[in-house]
Amino acid sequence: MITLLDYGAGNVRSVINAIESLGETVKTVAAAEDIASAEKLVFPGVGAFGSMMQILRAKQFIDPLKAFLASGRPFLGICLGMHALFEFGEESFGTQGLGIFKGEVKRFTTDLAVPHIGWNGIRAHQSSRIFNGLRGDEKFYFVHSYHVVPEEKDVILTTTNYGYEFVSAVQRQNIIGTQYHPEKSGAAGLRLLKNFLDTGAAPVRPSLNLQTTRLAKRIIACLDVRANDRNDLVVTKGDQYDVREQGEVRNLGKPVELAHRYYEEGADEITFLNITGFRDFPLEDMPMLEVLKQTSRRVFVPLTIGGGIRDFTDAQGRRYSALEVAAEYFRSGADKISIGSDAVLVVEEYLKTGQATGHSAIEEISRVYGSQAVVISIDPRRVYVPKAEAVPHVVIPTTLPGPNGEAFCWYQCTIKGGREGRPVDAVTLAKVCEKLGAGEILLNCIDRDGTNSGFDLELIRAVKSAVTIPVIASSGAGCAKHFLEVFTQTQAESALAAGIFHRREVPIGAVKQYLQGKVEIRPNL
Ligand code: 1PR
16 A cells, blocks of 8 residues: 655646555555554655645645654655755745655756756666666656755765756655656666555666667657547648548547557657637536546656636536636646637737737646646647748748749648638747746647648747747658658757658657657657
């Protein structure tokens, strides 16, 4: 029996799922006595340091936690759960932590994008049972803006490089803390969790002790999901967003099964897009929530879900906010949500006044769940113009001239799955969304979607150079070489594909094999 400290600040479902997948049962802490009687305690902290400590105090968990930590029983703190072990958190003006380890928690001071998001390596500084069976070049999933700075060097278990070397795990006897999320780190993460639970295992040090670690470029599998004409929920795929073939919605498989296949093949993340979400309301479309719940029980990499995230009033006049819709997705197992159509309308409103309302879906969801949890999915279409001043939008010169020899183009944002063009360009949209609190851009391209002709590098460069948040290049992947192109000829942090994976033309493993040694990636197992 593993006891899990959930203090009610966020989604701990994925940690429970990961532990249960190892054949263990999980009991969540309901009262202080549950901490006192725990055999092994896992503490996956979520949110901000100050509010975490405040809730722990209000629930009178501090003393039982300190008593547990002094007892020598096994403790694993994940992310903020590790931060809690230290004396002070800079994030909340010097809020006091549990003070088990001397030192503090500081914000990253680097020119690189913060939060540090994605798969990075670990360098071992001491032996530990958690390294059993790990090679040493595995990567783990990080998502954080703060890191610990221990005063006592002997507690440092691993370090990781992001602009500089920071402490990514600590251990003293049976107290272990990791900055990375084992529950989202695929097979290596599950192994690490299993090692933590296996208290009898001997401490080892991974054979390969890397001198420096690097953040990997991510390969993402995307599943466009909708009900077909027989009302079965299927993964479909369009050609330039047209998903019908001879009148029928293309059926490329079942969502949960396909997601699991991609997880096993080495996808670094999985994205589900509920492509009819703009007209069906997701909270009435329960199958999608069920897909997410089932997937998160078997897939241990980050999951993103998009489609229908907006304010909505149902037939009975009950109003739901976009935040409520997102909350339901998070509760069902999503790590990030993606906003499409609504983001375009929010940006149009913003551009009228140049003022944020503070109440848009982007602002509200990022305020509660953090910017790293808010992705903006852009569906742009290329519009050719003869000269740069032709339209009041961001226009770029193109090396692929238009039908009348036009040497310039702009990228018009669309809503409702490409059905309606709007007077906003993709570069401006990305910039404003970043300002409003979005943490990542999923950059599709209707012209390239389903064509296998390669990513639109001009579009990706234009958007990437306008924002500091990570950009996921999407649409057009036809072979492994296209991934190399996008990673070497643009600054995109991730690349997403759908058709080539669904049709088994190019497996994810083959893409990674091709990239190995050319681009930093999370290696195949
Ligand atoms: O507008 O917030 O309800 O969200 C709806 C979401 O559904 C948006 O993210 C939008 O991109 C997506 N969507 C709507 N209609 C379609 C369609 O295809 N008819 N899917 C659609 C867009 C997603 C792409 C695709 C890549 C890679 N397709 O991400 O996966 O282009 O494809 P490829 O590798 O085969 O070229 P809202």
